[in-house]
Amino acid sequence: MIKQLMDKIEKTKAPICVGLDPMLSYIPEHVLKQSYEQFGESLEGAAEAVWQFNKEIIDCTWDLIPAVKPQIAMYEQFGIEGLSVYKKTVDYCHEKGLIVIGDAKRGDIGSTSAAYAAGHIGNVTVGGKRFAGFNTDFLTVNPYLGTDGVKPFVEVCNAEDKGLFVLVKTSNPSSGEFQDRLIDGRPLYEWVAEKVVEWGKDSMDGTYSNVGAVVGATYPEMSRILRKQMPHTYFLVPGYGAQGGTAEDLKYCFNEDGFGAIVNSSRGIIAAYKKEAYGKFGPEHFGEASRQAVIDMVEDINCVL
Amino acid sequence: MIKQLMDKIEKTKAPICVGLDPMLSYIPEHVLKQSYEQFGESLEGAAEAVWQFNKEIIDCTWDLIPAVKPQIAMYEQFGIEGLSVYKKTVDYCHEKGLIVIGDAKRGDIGSTSAAYAAGHIGNVTVGGKRFAGFNTDFLTVNPYLGTDGVKPFVEVCNAEDKGLFVLVKTSNPSSGEFQDRLIDGRPLYEWVAEKVVEWGKDSMDGTYSNVGAVVGATYPEMSRILRKQMPHTYFLVPGYGAQGGTAEDLKYCFNEDGFGAIVNSSRGIIAAYKKEAYGKFGPEHFGEASRQAVIDMVEDINCVL
Numbered sequence: 290m291i292k293q294l295m296d297k298i299e300k301t302k303a304p305i306c307v308g309l310d311p312m313l314s315y316i317p318e319h320v321l322k323q324s325y326e327q328f329g330e331s332l333e334g335a336a337e338a339v340w341q342f343n344k345e346i347i348d349c350t351w352d353l354i355p356a357v358k359p360q361i362a363m364y365e366q367f368g369i370e371g372l373s374v375y376k377k378t379v380d381y382c383h384e385k386g387l388i389v390i391g392d393a394k395r396g397d398i399g400s401t402s403a404a405y406a407a408g409h410i411g412n413v414t415v416g417g418k419r420f421a422g423f424n425t426d427f428l429t430v431n432p433y434l435g436t437d438g439v440k441p442f443v444e445v446c447n448a449e450d451k452g453l454f455v456l457v458k459t460s461n462p463s464s465g466e467f468q469d470r471l472i473d474g475r476p477l478y479e480w481v482a483e484k485v486v487e488w489g490k491d492s493m494d495g496t497y498s499n500v501g502a503v504v505g506a507t508y509p510e511m512s513r514i515l516r517k518q519m520p521h522t523y524f525l526v527p528g529y530g531a532q533g534g535t536a537e538d539l540k541y542c543f544n545e546d547g548f549g550a551i552v553n554s555s556r557g558i559i560a561a562y563k564k565e566a567y568g569k570f571g572p573e574h575f576g577e578a579s580r581q582a583v584i585d586m587v588e589d590i591n592c593v594l
Numbered sequence: 595m596i597k598q599l600m601d602k603i604e605k606t607k608a609p610i611c612v613g614l615d616p617m618l619s620y621i622p623e624h625v626l627k628q629s630y631e632q633f634g635e636s637l638e639g640a641a642e643a644v645w646q647f648n649k650e651i652i653d654c655t656w657d658l659i660p661a662v663k664p665q666i667a668m669y670e671q672f673g674i675e676g677l678s679v680y681k682k683t684v685d686y687c688h689e690k691g692l693i694v695i696g697d698a699k700r701g702d703i704g705s706t707s708a709a710y711a712a713g714h715i716g717n718v719t720v721g722g723k724r725f726a727g728f729n730t731d732f733l734t735v736n737p738y739l740g741t742d743g744v745k746p747f748v749e750v751c752n753a754e755d756k757g758l759f760v761l762v763k764t765s766n767p768s769s770g771e772f773q774d775r776l777i778d779g780r781p782l783y784e785w786v787a788e789k790v791v792e793w794g795k796d797s798m799d800g801t802y803s804n805v806g807a808v809v810g811a812t813y814p815e816m817s818r819i820l821r822k823q824m825p826h827t828y829f830l831v832p833g834y835g836a837q838g839g840t841a842e843d844l845k846y847c848f849n850e851d852g853f854g855a856i857v858n859s860s861r862g863i864i865a866a867y868k869k870e871a872y873g874k875f876g877p878e879h880f881g882e883a884s885r886q887a888v889i890d891m892v893e894d895i896n897c898v899l
Contacts, residue, residue, distance in 0.1 A: 310706075313720070321721075330721030362706045366713035367720075368727030369678050376674060394702055396736065398766040398832075401615075401667045408671035415618070415672075416626075416635030422673030431701065433738045434764050435771030459739050461703040466740030466789070467782065472775040477782070481772065527703075 290426055290452040291523050292495040294388050295548055297355030303587045304543070304594075306390060307350055307579075308527075308555025309378060310360040311339045315560040317572035320345075336370035339363075342575075343378050346559055347385060349576035353583050356388040356426075358525075358553050379425055390525065391425030394456065396438050403441035410453075411445035427452040429503060429525070432481050436488070443488050443500055452499040452523075455485045457515065460505025460528030478511065479518060486519050497523050497548070504542060506534025506552065513541035516549065524550040530557030530586070540593040547594055558582045595731055595757040596828050597800040599693050600853055602660030608892045609848070609899075611695060612655055612884075613832075613860025614683060615665040616644045620865040622877035625650075641675035644668075647880075648683045651864055652690060654881035658888050661693040661731075663830075663858050684730055695830065696730030699761065701743050708746035715758075716750035732757040734808060734830070737786050741793070748793050748805055757804040757828075760790045762820060765810025765833030783816065784823060791824050802828045802853070809847060811839025811857065818846035821854065829855040835862030835891070845898040852899055863887045 298304050313321070316338050324338035347357070364375035382389050395405040407413045408422035430442050430453050442453050458468055458478040468478040482502060489500025498521055504512050506528035516524070524542045528534040529552050542550035561567045561582035562575040570578035603609050618626070621643050629643035652662070669680035687694050700710040712718045713727035735747050735758050747758050763773055763783040773783040787807060794805025803826055809817050811833035821829070829847045833839040834857050847855035866872040866887035867880040875883035 312705075312709075325721055330723045332718075332720065332725050332727070335718070335720040360702075360706055360709075362700070362702060362709040362713070366709040366718045366727060368713060368725070369674065369681060371713070371727065372677055373674050394736075395667070395699075397665075397667060397699055398764065398837075400617075401665055404617075404665075404667040404671040408667070408673060408676070413637075413640070413671045415637065415640040416630055418635045420637050420673070422637070422671060422676065431699075431736050431738055433736055433761060433772060434766055435768030435773070437766050437768040438764075456738060459703065459743075461739055461742050463740030463742040467738060467786065468740070470777040470782070470785065472777055472782075477772065477775070477777075480775065484771070532703075 290450050290494060291497045291499050291501065294355060294452070294551065295495070295497070297388060298548070298551065301353060301355050302591065303354050304550060304590060305354060305552045305554065305586055306356040306358045307346070307354055307558050307583065308358045308360060308553045309343055309346070309559065310363045310555040311342050311559065312363065313338070315556070316342045317562070317575050319572065332367050332370040335367050336374045339371065340374045340377060344381065345576040346579045347382060349580040350583050351385040351387055353580065353587070354387065356390055356551065357382050358390040358392050360392045360555070376423055379423060388427070389425045390427040390429070390454065391423060392429045394429045394431045396431035396434055398434060399437045399441055402438050406442045406445040410451040411449050427454060430455045432456055432484065436484065439488055443492060446499045447492055452501060454501040454503045454525040455488070457482050457485060457502040458504050458508060458511050460507045460532050460534065464505065482515055482518050486522060489522060493521070497521050501525055503527065506538050506542070507532055509538040509541055516541055516544065520544065526550050526552045530554045536589045536593045539590060543594060552590060554586055558586065595755050595799060596802045596804050596806065599660060599757070599856065600800065600802070602693060603853070603856065606658060606660050607896065608659050609855060609895060610659060610857045610859065610891055611661040611663045612651070612659055612863050612888065613663045613665060613858045614648055614651070614864065615668045615860040616647050616864065617668065618643065620861070621647045622867070622880050624877065637672050637675040640672050641679045644676065645679045645682060649686065650881040651884045652687060654885040655888050656690040656692055658885065658892070659692065661695055661856065662687050663695040663697050665697045665860070681728055684728060693732070694730045695732040695734070695759065696728060697734045699734045699736045701736035701739055703739060704742040704746055707743050711747045711750040715756040716754050732759060735760045737761055737789065741789065744793055748797060751804045752797055757806060759806040759808045759830040760793070762787050762790060762807040763809050763813060763816050765812045765837050765839065769810065784819070787820055787823050791827060794827060798826070802826050806830055808832065811843050811847070812837055814843040814846050821846055821849065825849060831855050831857045835859045841894045841898045844895060848899060857895060859891055863891065
């Protein structure tokens, strides 16, 4: 799976993914109005607005990008109706040939992680048949429970040629509270990184492993160290743009082969029309604003590579 | 919310919750057969079987217990159909007067945790109206991202009188891989415990905080230390029974007031009919086997208190 992602990155020359994390506050008034008129101010109405918003952004950007990263929480907040749109979004992205990174940060004890893995990147067996619940290509995973909480995800990756990104060093302000604490002279995130390498050593797909790592753009010195510590591990890099990470901060996430990282931007792309730089598009043309923001982001990142 | 839970524990004299974690392999053949006949070997068929299984267990145990703990992964594996049954189960448990602990182990950066909190224990605003996506009373939360990933959950707790159980020391075999590593002479889980106390200090509801902790039954020496370190924090204790924790192991999780812990059992209750001790009930009477297993578990635990 990581090879497929790299092929698409090479083809698009865009080492980025668009974070499909729709907050209602990002959705233009005319989209909300139309959905509420049809389905009322209800969970259905909100879900329909999210779907129409996503569809327009996908339609305006799919040919420029290798992948999308829907954040499932933004759908889960609307209950079943929201999660139905998560699935619809995943399916639609696949129709468009996009790779889908499900950002769910799941993780639990072994048997429970196995159920999450089956539902998100694998299949569940019902009687004599197999079904994919959500069918994403990659999934983000939380490592706090250790090896037996992560292994079931790795096993599904290996069986189904899917991929993972395990949280190592996250982009948020308080990520250091536990992740940076020193254990035998090295921060926790380096110990987690060491395990991620170990978990992924039997999942090589070309020069990289299908077991990747989440490494935030907001801590460039740490990504420099992690890049050296895990040369065959792909990084999913959140934190560019709205969270404060710059292109300059990102360069350490990449290897000398020009690969090794895929940078996510959510708000900066999907709510681009709200920014002064893209104000000329107006809310009516929010999809075109997103397209221009993708073009600008790719150029910005390619400048430092 | 923790006060409501304690009142129910006092009334039932049962400091336990039933883990509604239905695997298809736990569900008796006759239930599966009937569901598959109606909905086919499909996600709908599996979901219906899970629902019928849950309903029978709830009907047979609700009057003996204060709470249930559905593990959302076991529903999520069946996609939208499974999650619809998760919601249906939560709603049915509420009709029966049970407190529902959603075991979802969510956690992310701030804005994303806020969305999870809204969906699971709070409300989401759509236009001028508010809706609860899943409406559980408690939610389990993963602390790996630190304070800004947990605070949004605490804020919803405080606003809506709901509760949390934050992972501190989990029950699985490899939980020590990161959680037990020493930082300035103390294991990581103690540092997490310290933060849990801090996060919960403005959420007092009687003598305990609405911000609780997950502390596995399988590591009694550690629960003894944690019990002292966090006297006003309620413990959700997994690992009793099938995972190897005994009643003797549990006693340190409780305070001298007889409160302070709620012990979960999943497989040991919901799949009791498969165990030799309850074999006499047979698969046809799996609900009654679960009822007897609840009675036996409560007696077992009350012996050591």
